[in-house]
């Protein structure tokens with residue numbers, strides 16, 4: 001516990017009205033997209049086949065037992081069947097769809113959480129703050145992330161039709177601004193301070209009791225339906241434990257998988273770093289080896305000694321080159337929103353760096369001028385829809 005004076009020292013500008021003090025707790029911070037990429041990279045090294053832009057259209061069943069999936073490739077337009085002894089569906093908020101084919105009742109309540117991103121100088125917060133929102137008492141966080149300050153989240157039912165590209169609504173913008181202005185009244189933040197927004201849909205396993213969204217449990221659930229193992233709900237923090245539970249369920253069909261942890265580290269250790277990465281110092285070495293694992297060597301080759309940052313971000317230009325060259329980028333939004341996150345950190349999604357980004361894409365992805373124009377238009381449209389803030 002910190003008394004009021006210490007809390008105000010750590011969190012200058014905090015609303016001191018009625019403040020008794022603050023309590024401190026520890027949690028983890030990650031870049032969720034890089035975490036997923038690292039898991040995929042290591043899975044691939046261990047023999048997994050990874051298919052990008054492929055959609056599971058339906059299950060293959062024989063005598064009531066699931067024996068594979070029908071898949072369509074959204075890039076080539078091809079469709080094919082994949083047979084398997086067990087199918088694991090980790091389809092988040094969409095999990096009911098495949099289970100529905102087996103006549104199972106709906107379990108998922110998709111709840112949207114939206115965030116606002118501000119430049120860090122506008123909300124200079126060195127620590128994460130969890131506050132009770134003045135309107136409803138929900139916990140809302142203000143936290144430093146990737147050199148920016150993020151305010152979030154909300155917790156609202158999300159229509160099924162809007163699952164694929166969720167976006168923040170006007171009321172959520174006002175709710176989050178109200179919360180952060182209550183916390184830091186002197187900052188007088190407004191929509192013009194917001195750089196971008198993002199929203200995600202939590203796959204909450206519904207109690208079915210019509211609870212207030214924030215009262216629904218966040219635990220994960222696993223259902224085993226005759227060869228279809230579905231996992232949904234849960235937290236990113238516990239992804240490894242969830243995966244081990246899935247392996248235990250899948251073992252029923254495979255009989256050869258060890259679903260125990262044995263205390264092993266989550267990721268393979270990167271034993272040696274390239275000299276040019278080491279020279280960046282301890283902070284960047286740790287960050288880049290965490291993001292890229294053994295691929296940090298390829299990253300270093302892509303940099304060719306140029307470790308300049310995209311201005312206004314913690315991202316090296318070399319990371320864009322590496323992702324375009326090595327990380328299955330199909331569309332521009334893959335590169336700017338899901339391999340790197342610079343689309344979130346730069347005004348207008350990075351419009352000021354249009355020419356340099358175009359140069360990287362044309363060089364690494366062999367895009368023609370027409371292809372670039374199509375990709376840029378697609379990206380701008382997506383950014384306006386799901387990553388900007390709605391116009392009042």
Ligand SMILES: Cc1cc2nc3c(=O)[nH]c(=O)nc-3n(C[C@H](O)[C@H](O)[C@H](O)COP(=O)(O)OP(=O)(O)OC[C@H]3O[C@@H](n4cnc5c(N)ncnc54)[C@H](O)[C@@H]3O)c2cc1C
Nearest residue numbers: 054055056090091092093094113200201202234235236237
């Ligand atoms: C707003 C918000 C805040 C959160 N905050 C935290 C937090 O603070 N701490 C924490 O630990 N966790 C947090 N989480 C939870 C965390 O993000 C989730 O636990 C995690 O994303 C679940 O991962 P998943 O892979 O199960 O599902 P998802 O990330 O939803 O991924 C499911 C994937 O399946 C794909 N898919 C669906 N149907 C098909 C199909 N038919 N064929 C092919 N692909 C398909 C989708 O495109 C999607 O990419 C938060 C989530 C949200 C939305």
